[in-house]
Amino acid sequence: MIVMMVAGGKEQEEIEKELAMAEEYIPLTYAEYEEGLSRGKLLGLRCLSCGKITCHPMPVCQWCGSRTMERVELSGEGELLTFTVIRVAPEGFEAPYIPCLVRAIEGPILIGRLELAQGDKEASQALIGKRVKMSGTYTHEGDKFSGGAHLCPVFKIMER
Ligand SMILES: [Zn+2]
Known part of the structure; x- marks a missing residue:
């Protein structure tokens, strides 16, 4: 050695x-x-x-x-702070998808993806501040820029 x-x-x-x-x-x-x-x-x-x-x-x-x-x-619950809609995906991703920031009710700000409520076809600024809850996960399989597959939480709008 x-x-x-x-x-x-x-x-x-x-x-x-x-x-x-x-x-x-x-x-x-x-x-x-x-x-x-x-x-x-x-x-x-x-x-x-x-x-x-x-x-x-x-x-x-x-x-x-x-x-x-x-x-x-x-708890997986929080408030939708902001989001954006990706319509032209980076390599290794499929568009459209909605990255978002959620303030968990326990305090920290979480990065995830947003799943629209049933019946909502488009995301709009009116969603900001709405209550969300973790509804599942998204797996990014990895590409030449990342070190392999990674998971992130998916959040769903709980109120209309
Ligand atoms: Zn501390």
């Missing part, structure tokens, strides 16, 4: 050991988050320092930067 000295005088082996130990304390990995989505569950992290929710999962609280968090399940 090649031993390298890096910043702070730590040996590579020592740093790798610290990272391996730290991984045991990550309460929700991105892979586990996507696995949850595939079962219809929206998982996030509750910060044990500030109490706020981080979603999708990150190594630190998105609000205060703390590393002490616990896994929680979100």
Whole structure:
């Protein structure tokens, strides 16, 4: 094994050991988050320092930067903040589709896709502020720009 000295005088082996130990304390990995989505569950992290929710999962609280968090399940409900309609899809996607931002009732802003309510043929600005709920997931199979397949939540308008 090649031993390298890096910043702070730590040996590579020592740093790798610290990272391996730290991984045991990550309460929700991105892979586990996507696995949850595939079962219809929206998982996030509750910060044990500030109490706020981080979603999708990150190594630190998105609000205060703390590393002490616990896994929680979100309701999947929130408010539609904004969206756009993609009519000419990037490579690897099929148009039309509607990327959106949703503020979960638990606090974090989620990125997903919007599914229109039955009977609605077109999205309009009147939808902004409406109540939405996670209704499923979309799987992007990946293309030359991404590292493989990924899932994202799909939200459905709950009120007309
Ligand atoms: Zn926090």
